Structure formats: structure tokens, C-alpha cells
Amino acid sequence: MEQLSFFAEAGQSRGLPTELLKYLPGFIDAQTSDALLKKLISDTPWKQSTQKLWDKMYLTPRLTCWYGETERTAGTLPWTPELLYIKSLVEPLAAIKFNSVLLNYYRDGNDSVAWHSDKESIMGSQPVIASVSFGQVRNFDIRNKANHKEHYSIKLEHGSFLLMKAGLQENWEHRIAKSVKPMKPRVNLTFRLII
Numbered sequence: 001m002e003q004l005s006f007f008a009e010a011g012q013s014r015g016l017p018t019e020l021l022k023y024l025p026g027f028i029d030a031q032t033s034d035a036l037l038k039k040l041i042s043d044t045p046w047k048q049s050t051q052k053l054w055d056k057m058y059l060t061p062r063l064t065c066w067y068g069e070t071e072r073t074a075g076t077l078p079w080t081p082e083l084l085y086i087k088s089l090v091e092p093l094a095a096i097k098f099n100s101v102l103l104n105y106y107r108d109g110n111d112s113v114a115w116h117s118d119k120e121s122i123m124g125s126q127p128v129i130a131s132v133s134f135g136q137v138r139n140f141d142i143r144n145k146a147n148h149k150e151h152y153s154i155k156l157e158h159g160s161f162l163l164m165k166a167g168l169q170e171n172w173e174h175r176i177a178k179s180v181k182p183m184k185p186r187v188n189l190t191f192r193l194i195i
């Protein structure tokens, strides 16, 4: 029988392009991750923004909030001690000093992020992005833009780290798909360098 645990077991596609991605489960221990998940959910002033698709406005299917060096982008909040702590853990692995982080809150299986790449010009053409996940394990799917049949999936675990290396955004897209299985809350942080 399928195990219906809170945080499903680890697993990832074979042959993951490690020159583009580095995945570290258990990057932050379970107890610290539990506390951070709770604090981030309760203390973040989450917003649901709107997005335009085919000339119609839709509510983004998740909640978000930006933090970082506040003079850079409008609406960005100043760093909190928790975010500075997580930033200090990811920076040595990414070999980058990040100046912003996007928080995504997936409340349940209906929340998602559609296929996209993070290639805004404010991050340069080859951005390196460090991603930390807390809570519900969700599948992080990636596919080659030129050949959608080339695709992989990583189960991003509670307290895990994922480094999206230079080149990933250029040639690959990623998403967190909706799920028909019941899903507990998940918070994801993507540390970025906005130039």
C-alpha cells in the first residue's frame, strides 16, 4: 500500500544533469526546519498577486513575498533574522552573496507554479539561484525548452537545498505541478542576486 506520510520519501529521476542542478536533502535538520516552516508561515505578510494570461487577469495560485536589500525593488521587505540565517547557510554552497529572496507559500495541492524559467534581465543572463524548501514534499519538474521529452523530477524534501546553476534558466524550464493527492503546506525560498 502506498505510504501516506507527511513528507514522502526521497527520490529523483535518474541521470539528473548535475552540471545544472545540485540537490542536498537534509541540508537543514528536521527540528530547525519544523520551527522555520512554522515561523515563515505565520510571520510573513503573504500576498496573492495577479498574473496576465492571454489578456485575462488571474490570481497567482500560491502566496508570495519578497525580502532583501530594500532599495532594489519596490515592495521588498528588509531581511529578517531567520532569512539572514538561511542565507548564511546557502551562500558558501552557491559561492554568491545574494541580495534578495522570493518566498513562495503552497497552501495545498491546488497551489502551484506553472512552467517557467527565472531569466529576468535584472538577474543577468546566467543567474545562479539557491532554493530551500520546508514542509510538504513536492515534485520539482524540469524540462528542456528545445525538447520537452527530456525531463526530470526531484522530490524537494523538508529542509532540502537545491542549487540551480548557471545555464539552467537559459535552456530549461521548471514547475511545481498541482496535485490531486492531499498536500500539506510548503514554503520555498529562492535566493537571487539582482544586479
Ligand SMILES: O=C(O)CCC(=O)C(=O)O
Pocket (backbone or CB within 6 Å): 102, 104, 113, 118, 131, 133, 140, 156, 174, 175, 176, 188, 190
Ligand atoms: O517552489 C519551488 O520549489 C520553485 C519556485 C520557483 O520556481 C520560483 O519561485 O521561481
Ligand SMILES: [Fe+2]
Pocket (backbone or CB within 6 Å): 116, 117, 118, 174
Ligand atoms: Fe522558478
